[in-house]
Amino acid sequence: MDSDATHRLLDPERDPAALKALTHPLRLRLLGLLRLHGPATASELAVSTGESSASTSYHLRVLAKYAFVAEAEHRDGRERRWQAVHSVTSADNAAMLATPAGRAMLVLGRRRQLEHLQQSMEQHEADIDAGRLGEEWHDSSGIDDLMPRLTPESLRELRDAMAEKLAELTARDEHDPRARQVVLLTAGLPLAPDGPAAPAADAAPAADAAPAAGRAR
Numbered sequence: 001m002d003s004d005a006t007h008r009l010l011d012p013e014r015d016p017a018a019l020k021a022l023t024h025p026l027r028l029r030l031l032g033l034l035r036l037h038g039p040a041t042a043s044e045l046a047v048s049t050g051e052s053s054a055s056t057s058y059h060l061r062v063l064a065k066y067a068f069v070a071e072a073e074h075r076d077g078r079e080r081r082w083q084a085v086h087s088v089t090s091a092d093n094a095a096m097l098a099t100p101a102g103r104a105m106l107v108l109g110r111r112r113q114l115e116h117l118q119q120s121m122e123q124h125e126a127d128i129d130a131g132r133l134g135e136e137w138h139d140s141s142g143i144d145d146l147m148p149r150l151t152p153e154s155l156r157e158l159r160d161a162m163a164e165k166l167a168e169l170t171a172r173d174e175h176d177p178r179a180r181q182v183v184l185l186t187a188g189l190p191l192a193p194d195g196p197a198a199p200a201a202d203a204a205p206a207a208d209a210a211p212a213a214g215r216a217r
Contacts, residue, residue, distance in 0.1 A: 007086060007088045008068075008085070008086040008088070008089045009090055009092070011091070011095065012091060012095045012096055012099065013095070018068075019091065019102070019105050020105070021062055021063065021065070021066045021068070022068070022089070022105065023104070023105050024062075025112065026055070026056075026059050027059045027062060028108075028112045029049060030049070030060060031084060032116060033048055034069060034084040039072035039073070039081045039083040041081050041082070042056040042057035042060055042079070042082070043079060045060070060082050063082075064082070068084070068086075069084055069085060091105075091106070117185045120183040120185075124183075152190075155190070158188070159186070166184070
């Protein structure tokens with residue numbers, strides 16, 4: 001997929017410095033917060049992360065240097081507000097796995113996504129307990145643990161179909177006041193037949209079953 005207004009595709013050979021800038025855990029977290037909650041100042045992000053405003057300001061400038069974030073419209077002239085430039089950043093997996101540095105960056109990004117899922121699940125549960133999410137969300141939300149047997153071509157087709165459908169639904173719901181931010185973390189991780197035995201997937205209730213589209217929140 002080529003880069004566009006919402007998706008930035010990085011090339012490990014042409015963009016090594018930009019990729020390296022994303023290896024810092026705090027930068028990944030800052031970028032994620034801006035994508036999830038919208039524009040914010042370094043001070044606001046410092047409160048959200050428990051870091052100093054000097055630290056968040058520095059790392060935001062690094063992200064800006066490599067065009068991951070940019071200045072947003074300011075509420076006043078006292079402090080910069082920052083916004084994410086793209087909603088998604090990715091890189092070709094094969095190219096990333098071709099070098100030790102690329103593989104390390106790929107692993108770091110995936111680990112951070114798992115941390116995000118854990119945090120999102122905890123927030124989702126807290127929102128339900130506090131009544132911030134209505135019952136209309138209960139049946140449509142959930143996490144599915146499925147292990148289908150697919151060829152490389154079928155797995156690629158599945159991921160592309162999901163991305164296309166997600167773009168369609170996002171555009172359809174853009175101005176619907178009932179729409180809420182949804183954390184959607186998908187994974188397609190083939191396992192070698194002679195590797196360690198994988199944990200058995202729990203059988204999901206029929207009402208919560210869905211194609212391998214790990215749904216959360």
